[in-house]
Amino acid sequence: MLSIDRIAVDYDGVPALHDITVRVPEGAIVAVVGSNGSGKSTMLKTAAGLLHPSRGTITFEGADISRTPAHEIPKMGIALVPEGRKLFGKMSVRRNLDMGAYTRTSRAEIERNLERVFRFFPRLSERLSQQAGTLSGGEMQMLAIGRAMMSNPRLLMLDEPSLGIAPNLVDRIFEVIADLNAKENLTILLVEQNVSEALSLAHFGYVIQTGRTVLSDTGKALLDSPMVRKAFLGM
Amino acid sequence: MFSTELAQTLLSGVLMGLIFSLVAVGLTLIWGIMDIVNFAHGDFLMSGMYISYWMYALWGIDPLLSLPVSGAFLFFLGMVAYRLVIRRILGAPMLIQIFATFGIMILMRYLAFYFFKPNYRSIQQTLLSGNIDLHGVYLSIPQLAAAAGAFLTTGAVYVLIHKTRVGGALQATAEDREAAALMGINTDRMFTLAWGIGAATAGIAGSLLSTFFYIFPEVGGIFGLIAFVAVTLGGFGNVAGAFVAGILIGVVEAMAGYLYDPALKTVFVYVLFLGVLFFRPQGLLGVE
Numbered sequence: 001m002l003s004i005d006r007i008a009v010d011y012d013g014v015p016a017l018h019d020i021t022v023r024v025p026e027g028a029i030v031a032v033v034g035s036n037g038s039g040k041s042t043m044l045k046t047a048a049g050l051l052h053p054s055r056g057t058i059t060f061e062g063a064d065i066s067r068t069p070a071h072e073i074p075k076m077g078i079a080l081v082p083e084g085r086k087l088f089g090k091m092s093v094r095r096n097l098d099m100g101a102y103t104r105t106s107r108a109e110i111e112r113n114l115e116r117v118f119r120f121f122p123r124l125s126e127r128l129s130q131q132a133g134t135l136s137g138g139e140m141q142m143l144a145i146g147r148a149m150m151s152n153p154r155l156l157m158l159d160e161p162s163l164g165i166a167p168n169l170v171d172r173i174f175e176v177i178a179d180l181n182a183k184e185n186l187t188i189l190l191v192e193q194n195v196s197e198a199l200s201l202a203h204f205g206y207v208i209q210t211g212r213t214v215l216s217d218t219g220k221a222l223l224d225s226p227m228v229r230k231a232f233l234g235m
Numbered sequence: 236m237f238s239t240e241l242a243q244t245l246l247s248g249v250l251m252g253l254i255f256s257l258v259a260v261g262l263t264l265i266w267g268i269m270d271i272v273n274f275a276h277g278d279f280l281m282s283g284m285y286i287s288y289w290m291y292a293l294w295g296i297d298p299l300l301s302l303p304v305s306g307a308f309l310f311f312l313g314m315v316a317y318r319l320v321i322r323r324i325l326g327a328p329m330l331i332q333i334f335a336t337f338g339i340m341i342l343m344r345y346l347a348f349y350f351f352k353p354n355y356r357s358i359q360q361t362l363l364s365g366n367i368d369l370h371g372v373y374l375s376i377p378q379l380a381a382a383a384g385a386f387l388t389t390g391a392v393y394v395l396i397h398k399t400r401v402g403g404a405l406q407a408t409a410e411d412r413e414a415a416a417l418m419g420i421n422t423d424r425m426f427t428l429a430w431g432i433g434a435a436t437a438g439i440a441g442s443l444l445s446t447f448f449y450i451f452p453e454v455g456g457i458f459g460l461i462a463f464v465a466v467t468l469g470g471f472g473n474v475a476g477a478f479v480a481g482i483l484i485g486v487v488e489a490m491a492g493y494l495y496d497p498a499l500k501t502v503f504v505y506v507l508f509l510g511v512l513f514f515r516p517q518g519l520l521g522v523e
């Protein structure tokens with residue numbers, strides 16, 4: 001479905017990614033792990049159109065989206081829950097969700113998506129008029145995921161959704177991701193520091209290091225690989 | 236003691252203040268969305284004044300009727316200014332951005348000098364004229380109408396920003412350009428729209444003013460500066476803040492003229508400005 005093929009990306013001439021290849025088959029959960037600064041967020045931002053590769057290509061359902069501007073990506077069926085959540089802090093929860101549905105024009109469809117968000121995160125429905133900036137960390141993450149769901153994506157990309165939230169909520173977030181995949185047919189591309197959780201959830205996994213894909217296998221196999229165990233699990 | 240003279244002063248201050256508010260709202264909108272101070276804002280207003288003036292002088296069209304024309308023309312001009320100039324300097328250093336909008340200001344001002352001459356002009360006969368007598372407090376009807384028009388326009392901008400889908404997109408762009416793009420919002424189009432709306436409000440203010448204020452090429456300087464003060468007082472990017480600050484400035488100016496010396500009324504506005512900068516740099520209504 002999404003194919004990131006040997007891309008290189010730089011920030012104003014300073015290279016951040018050298019050679020990244022990640023393939024996301026339709027219906028799968030794919031996890032990308034790597035240490036701090038290895039380029040995970042840069043990869044997702046590039047797939048979302050915020051950055052463009054200087055080499056290599058990104059294709060989505062066969063179409064080359066390497067140079068597609070970010071604002072045209074959501075209506076193709078891709079949504080990103082960005083690192084740090086990037087909510088509209090001064091707006092209400094409701095308006096944040098409306099912004100997520102910006103590319104949707106059918107009222108009925110927006111209502112359906114809204115109900116689905118509330119089914120996954122009932123807590124959001126109780127906080128609709130609250131300013132997003134005043135939510136707790138966990139609620140903010142729920143809203144960030146909910147906002148992305150409002151565009152009714154087929155591919156959902158998440159950048160460290162477990163970061164900065166309470167441990168009991170971390171499990172809930174991973175549960176939601178599994179459900180979105182299994183019950184709602186969403187394809188998932190997940191970037192995580194929480195390596196063991198992410199790889200046990202994922203069908204396929206990739207390890208990236210200083211801007212290069214260095215390892216790829218099924219989630220289970222990676223969990224058992226000596227390199228992952230040594231580098232990320234402290235074993 | 237609440238004399239009629241004092242009431243008269245306060246009321247005219249509020250009426251003028253409502254126009255300052257409208258001018259400030261356009262300026263703060265542009266700042267809020269892209270962190271650029273538009274030094275040409277007052278000259279957009281000047282253009283609106285001349286549009287109403289010439290439509291009146293050449294064809295006898297009342298400013299009330301030329302107001303939509305000047306709103307529409309300035310909307311277009313604001314978008315053109317963004318597309319031709321501002322867009323090129325978006326990521327540039329502050330100083331370059333200042334020079335760019337300053338350049339637009341100089342260009343507009345001297346085009347006005349060249350084509351319209353430095354003469355002070357005014358519109359004499361309008362549909363609305365005369366005074367209303369409220370127990371000895373006289374309010375000029377043109378000024379009252381201008382204030383009402385300014386209030387309505389400011390309200391319309393407020394509703395647009397806070398209640399509509401496109402307003403949400405403007406706010407989203409103001410808060411986080413990248414996150415807005417991830418929602419599918421074309422932020423470049425929002426910038427263009429913000430310049431259109433900002434300039435249109437200034438143009439409308441110009442037409443409203445044209446019935447009772449002198450029209451001359453440098454008139455934008457006065458209003459541009461006052462708008463800047465209002466934007467600072469109200470908190471940069473804060474539409475409601477700019478609205479309140481505009482009225483406050485109108486009242487301070489009128490009171491200073493009444494209690495002290497009309498020639499120095501603007502000085503008091505700057506004293507207020509410096510005072511607030513010193514004690515509440517985030518603006519009167521701003522939050523830290």
Ligand SMILES: Nc1ncnc2c1ncn2[C@@H]1O[C@H](COP(=O)(O)OP(=O)(O)OP(=O)(O)O)[C@@H](O)[C@H]1O
Binds near residue numbers: 016042043
């Ligand atoms: N906006 C930026 N401008 C310049 N360099 C950047 C920028 N963002 C990231 N980088 C650099 O690009 C490289 C990859 O960063 P990136 O944020 O993609 O890593 P990451 O894997 O997401 O790290 P983390 O786990 O800390 O989130 C780093 O060397 C980083 O310093």
Ligand SMILES: [Mg+2]
Binds near residue numbers: 040041042083159
């Ligand atoms: Mg990151």
